[in-house]
Amino acid sequence: MRRLAIIAALALSACATTPAANPQDAFWANLSAHCGKAFPGKLASDEAADADFKGRPMMMHVRSCTDSEIRIPFHVGPREADGKWDRSRTWVITRTTTGLRLKHDHRHEDGSEDKLTQYGGDTATPGSANAQSFPVDAESIALFRREGRAASVTNVWEVEISDKSAANPHFAYVLRRTGENARFFRVEFDLTTTVVAPPPWGG
Numbered sequence: 001m002r003r004l005a006i007i008a009a010l011a012l013s014a015c016a017t018t019p020a021a022n023p024q025d026a027f028w029a030n031l032s033a034h035c036g037k038a039f040p041g042k043l044a045s046d047e048a049a050d051a052d053f054k055g056r057p058m059m060m061h062v063r064s065c066t067d068s069e070i071r072i073p074f075h076v077g078p079r080e081a082d083g084k085w086d087r088s089r090t091w092v093i094t095r096t097t098t099g100l101r102l103k104h105d106h107r108h109e110d111g112s113e114d115k116l117t118q119y120g121g122d123t124a125t126p127g128s129a130n131a132q133s134f135p136v137d138a139e140s141i142a143l144f145r146r147e148g149r150a151a152s153v154t155n156v157w158e159v160e161i162s163d164k165s166a167a168n169p170h171f172a173y174v175l176r177r178t179g180e181n182a183r184f185f186r187v188e189f190d191l192t193t194t195v196v197a198p199p200p201w202g203g
Helices: 001-015 025-030 048-053 138-147 152-154
Strands: 038-043 056-062 071-077 086-095 098-107 119-122 131-135 156-161 170-177 183-190
Touching: 025 071, 025 098, 025 131, 025 156, 048 183, 056 183, 098 131, 119 138, 119 156, 138 152, 152 170
Parallel strands: none
Antiparallel strands: 038 056, 038 183, 056 071, 071 086, 086 098, 098 119, 119 131, 131 156, 156 170, 170 183
């Protein structure tokens, strides 16, 4: 019995000293596993402010991945089959000394930067392997106020990525805002189907 007790104590001690897995590393690995692939998607929320997105084809492309940066162009299709796609948006996720950062790179068709670009935020919590949350940062708040977008100063963005073994593998991008200027925007992409995506504007 004493021998069993010692073995059990050693096992518990080993568990106690094993560092917990970093959920942001796991999230990064989940996202990087799709690098080079593009997936179809659609609007999943239903707010009047997003009526222009409703019914339009979409795609996201995990276009480039390094140890410190992942770039994900987000393409929005036209309402008519012969119309032009909007390839102005790229989500950029980077590592920081304290967590992860999400920025929005917005471009015009000629590749020049839009006046409302490079906004976003940093993680404030460890999140999970499948979801990270990015509250708006001070630099972005200043940009929004300068450009007459004060309603956006409480923005929180979320990015979801399923494990490959999930029953419904998907990627989702979410914008949430509470209070007087409450807002909910969500687009989802099917990770079981790949598509071909051209470069984003400026990319």
